[in-house]
Amino acid sequence: MSLYLYNTLTRKKEIFIPIKQNEVSLYTCGPTVYNYVHIGNLRTFLFEDILVRYFKYKGYKVRQIMNLTDVDDKTIKNSIVHGLSLNDYTEIYKQAFFKDIEILNITPAEKYPSATDHISEMVKMITELEKKGLAYRSDGSIYFKINTFKDYGKLAHIDQENLRTGASGRVSSDEYEKENINDFVLWKAHTKDDGEVFWETSLGKGRPGWHIECSAMSMKYLGETFDIHTGGVDNIFPHHENEIAQSEGFTGKRFVNYWLHSEFLNIKGEKSSKSKGNVIYLKxxxxxxxxxxxxxxxxxxxxxxxxxxxxxxxxxxxxxxxxxxxxxxxxxxxxxxxxxxxxxxxxxxxxxxxxxxxxxxxxxxxxxxxxxxxxxxxxxxxxxxxxxxxxxxxxxxxxxxxxxxxxGVLNFNQTILEEDIKKYIDERNVARKEKDFKKADQIRDYLKDMGILLEDTKEGVVWKKI
RNA sequence: GGCGUCGUAGCCAAGUGGCUAAGGCAGCGGUCUGCAAAAUCGCUAUCGUGGGUUCGACUCCCACCGACGCCUCCA
Known part of the structure; x- marks a missing residue:
């Protein structure tokens, strides 16, 4: 039977038809490595794991790319607080992330590209966007001009009118340079807050905005149009919406066929997020x-x-x-x-x-x-x-x-029977036959203390580790 | 203010315009067992509230109540 997936873009379950027969190209938004991932993050990674595993179960070949966001406000800020270089700081949490997904038996992606390794790809994209008139400079930064992209809002189902009213009163003070409040930054000019973190490029001295990395890396590894892009529901807007705008603006082609988003994991009825402080870590x-x-x-x-x-x-x-x-x-x-x-x-x-x-x-x-x-x-x-x-x-x-x-949760290796355990079971069986139940129970208790639980069934004694 | 999701037994959770409303966990009672354990059988839901559509709704529509989310960094 065919696989149906709920596409956020259409708000409908759609039959899944891959671009290449029996192959799936999948981009899954990964962690920002400024801290340990929490249980809510892991829920999303596990959803993606089930998706990947089920595709493989059905015989598809899966090419999954998961990015690591290793440059943004938080990684920079935290690395400075801890007196480490950005790379040294993020490396700690990259390794912690890999350890967590291994513990949870999450199938590894084919590749985990880091944002900082793809600056040149991003610069190339931004340059082209600027050339096409979809981006503009302001105070050394470069912004994507959303009203040049007529489909802006098609994923989140938000129209540009509502965006403007919705954002009223929430303009942060450093964003006054933007022509439109919802224009988003592609390239951020270097400021003193960024410390040593900057790249000298043809765009000037600065660092990439958040959204551009996913567009640049997904297209590099999966092509200009690929099958599936996933993330948590909080990524729908603005992150994925912006990815669509810049990617489709750049290529003139459809970016992604199926958008899948996992719901939140709440704790005590509230969204678990680092900013709310109600987070649980795997450890x-x-x-x-x-x-x-x-x-x-x-x-x-x-x-x-x-x-x-x-x-x-x-x-x-x-x-x-x-x-x-x-x-x-x-x-x-x-x-x-x-x-x-x-x-x-x-x-x-x-x-x-x-x-x-x-x-x-x-x-x-x-x-x-x-x-x-x-x-x-x-x-x-x-x-x-x-x-x-x-x-x-x-x-x-x-x-x-x-x-x-x-x-990926069952245990098929429970019954490796050590010889001495078998001896005890035999001894107890003899005792039971002789109706020496006191001795039989002693042996059973003894084995229980050793972590071996016995069960008498019609077909004989069954044991298990506890 | 705009957009959206959800409300099913003690807890968790599928599902459907009409046969007994899946399943898991917990509990109680019975069977089995030397005793246990496991297994098994039985019991525990007028599907948030009020209207409407319909021959018939828990399932569709409207209102209300409640929970949560997005519109701002966030999986």
Whole structure:
């Protein structure tokens, strides 16, 4: 079945048709490396991960580019405060970012270009925009003139009239040079606040504005028109709107076919953002003892266009859900029965589960509904678990491994049985046969202390690590 | 002021103009078990409020209440 994605540009679910068959070109707005990324940032990166993983699951080749914004007001300000060069300062947070996404099992992008490595590409673009009359100089800075771009506002669905009234009273004092309040800066003339951070270019001494990096780098690595551009909803305006204006102004071509935006993660009902101070970092959650899988699962299990009200409760619930699923895997791996009379029935259940999952995911990545199909399959399999044979167990594991290509949270390596543990289990079985339950319980408690939980089932003893 | 999203059980969360409103977590009761655990069965929702359209709405329309967001750096 075809994949449908909600396109912010049209406010509709649209069937996804890539420019090149079976290939996806994807640009995902990355972090500004002035601090650690917080849990809200990570939600967006995880949404993008699910998108990438699902494309790969469906057999697409994915080329994903994620930028690192390593020059802007905040990176400059913080580096000066800490007495470090801009590069030394941002390098700390680039590495921290890579570590965080690795912990959360996020598939790496093909490339993570940094803004500061692409100054010449940006200069070239700005020069051309100026030549075309879409930009103007003022006090050494260069601004994009939005009223030269007739489609300005098409992404955010804001018209230029509303922009003017909406922005009244919010003019910051250093922006008086602009002809129009919503014109945005392409190149910022150097000021003393920027310290040592500047580039001497044909445009003058200064640094790039924020929006231009994404246009320059996405087009460099993905072409003038590419398939998908993503980010958080807060990027819709002005960031992505401005990207469209400068990119389409520059090329005269359509910039991006599909714009996808993930909703916010709220904390105590409010948007989590560094400026509000209500931020949670990954390391906080790990220090509280939550597993990285539970954290990942708690952030991916909701639809990406729904707001999530984040709390430790949702990680606890996710953790319990994952434990149950992993335990199911464990039991499937320990099936001892050789033959099965119900193999066809099992296949039917698995096929239905897989179809349910795919149909849901095809519908704009409706993962909550997709998970429902998986749990339904697990439930049906549990009902007939006593009758399952080894072959069924393998089929079920294959099914879950397939699903987990997208989810990336399950544990298939739980049952490496050390010999001495096996000895204890045998010893306990003897005790049970002799109805020496006191001794049997002692062994069970002993193993529990060692982190091995035993379960007596009709098909024998099943154990798992806890 | 302009634009927009959302309000489904104790918590989280899908979904649909009309069959029993998915699923997860938690709880209670039963089955199974030497006891547990796991599993399983049962129980827990007049789908924010008030109107309207319709043979029929939780689903469409209007109003209201409430939550949140964008319009300014922000995932």
């Amino acid at each position: 906080d959650l790990l220090e509280e003892g939550f597993s990285k899988e539970a954290i990942r699962f708690s952030l991916i299990q909701y639809h990406y266009r729904s707001k999530v009200n984040f709390s430790s409760d949702i990680i606890l619930q996710s953790s319990a859900t994952l434990d149950n699923l992993n335990h199911f895997i464990n039991r499937c791996q320990q099936i001892t029965k050789e033959h099965s009379d119900i193999h066809e029935q099992v296949q039917l259940i698995l096929n239905k589960g897989l179809k349910g999952f795919e149909d849901s995911m095809d519908d704009d990545l409706n993962i909550s509904s997709g998970l429902g199909s998986i749990f339904e399959a697990v439930n049906e399999l549990n009902k007939i678990f006593d009758q399952l044979g080894k072959g069924d167990g393998h089929s079920i594991i294959d099914f879950l491994k397939q699903i987990d290509q997208v989810l």
